[in-house]
Amino acid sequence: MLDTSRMTALILLTILGTTIWLGFDASQRDWRNNSFARSAAIWVLGAVAMWLVVFPLYLVQRGRVPLKQAR
Numbered sequence: 001m002l003d004t005s006r007m008t009a010l011i012l013l014t015i016l017g018t019t020i021w022l023g024f025d026a027s028q029r030d031w032r033n034n035s036f037a038r039s040a041a042i043w044v045l046g047a048v049a050m051w052l053v054v055f056p057l058y059l060v061q062r063g064r065v066p067l068k069q070a071r
Contacts, residue, residue: 019047022058029065
């Protein structure tokens with residue numbers, strides 16, 4: 001069984017890793033018409049502030065938002 005400090009470290013590492021992934025993934029999508037967040041930066045800030053709410057919301061929203069067109 002994990003002790004409290006290891007469990008805390010594992011949770012923080014999970015939050016950090018998924019927030020970094022969210023940033024990279026969100027930067028590849030066109031958020032201009034999204035009513036919740038209009039940029040990848042807003043998604044990342046939201047995940048840092050309220051990960052438990054924002055990360056699942058991002059997973060739902062990302063399927064509804066197109067990828068940016070290649071330039």
